[in-house]
Amino acid sequence: MNIVYLGLGTNLGDREENLKQAIDLIKDFSKTDLLEVSKVYETEPWGYNKQDSFLNLCLKLKTELSPQELLENCQSVEAKLKRKRLVKWGPRTIDVDILLYGDLDMQTDDLIIPHPRIAERAFVLIPLADLDESLVIDGKYIVDLIVGLGENGVEKYKNSVI
Numbered sequence: 223m224n225i226v227y228l229g230l231g232t233n234l235g236d237r238e239e240n241l242k243q244a245i246d247l248i249k250d251f252s253k254t255d256l257l258e259v260s261k262v263y264e265t266e267p268w269g270y271n272k273q274d275s276f277l278n279l280c281l282k283l284k285t286e287l288s289p290q291e292l293l294e295n296c297q298s299v300e301a302k303l304k305r306k307r308l309v310k311w312g313p314r315t316i317d318v319d320i321l322l323y324g325d326l327d328m329q330t331d332d333l334i335i336p337h338p339r340i341a342e343r344a345f346v347l348i349p350l351a352d353l354d355e356s357l358v359i360d361g362k363y364i365v366d367l368i369v370g371l372g373e374n375g376v377e378k379y380k381n382s383v384i
């Protein structure tokens with residue numbers, strides 16, 4: 223079995239309902255057990271700021287699905303919640319990213335693991351640290367990456383739990 227971390231984000235429609243439906247769909251993935259759900263954070267948009275704030279959380283799973291199978295399952299969740307890709311990093315009903323898959327380091331045309339932008343994103347690092355404070359990403363402890371984010375780090379996020 224492989225320990226996997228997913229990142230979920232939503233800023234379109236009924237955000238809390240979107241997260242609930244996405245988690246229910248992920249619970250139904252074959253050969254997979256949902257182990258833990260992080261707190262939910264209200265977060266300012268990153269990368270494209272002309273959009274509403276997001277709700278973000280991370281999930282810890284145990285799975286026998288291959289990385290590619292897991293990606294297809296994650297994309298099926300996005301399709302079921304009618305995600306539309308109109309603007310890069312733009313508004314979405316749900317986004318389900320594979321953040322970490324055990325110690326796997328891979329890159330294909332359609333799948334990069336670890337997710338390449340984890341270390342830049344407090345909206346990922348903070349809920350991910352809820353699940354495992356001992357994670358090492360790009361050779362750095364997750365807590366050091368969070369401190370390195372400065373004003374965007376824990377202080378800003380600890381009051382954004384919903």
Ligand SMILES: Nc1ncnc2c1ncn2[C@@H]1O[C@H](COP(=O)(O)OP(=O)(O)OP(=O)(O)O)[C@@H](O)[C@H]1O
Pocket residue numbers: 293307310311312317318319320321331332333334335336337338339
């Ligand atoms: N680790 C990963 N998790 C999910 N999708 C990935 C991953 N690595 C590569 N991809 C690819 O990224 C493509 C674009 O994904 P998407 O449109 O959801 O990007 P995004 O989530 O909006 O932006 P970002 O990738 O910066 O978080 C997907 O079609 C998928 O094939």
Ligand SMILES: Nc1nc2c(c(=O)[nH]1)N=C(CO)CN2
Pocket residue numbers: 230231232265266267268269270276278311312317345
């Ligand atoms: N706060 C926040 N900003 C984002 C998010 C997200 O989930 N949360 N996802 C993005 C593309 O994956 C781009 N920007």
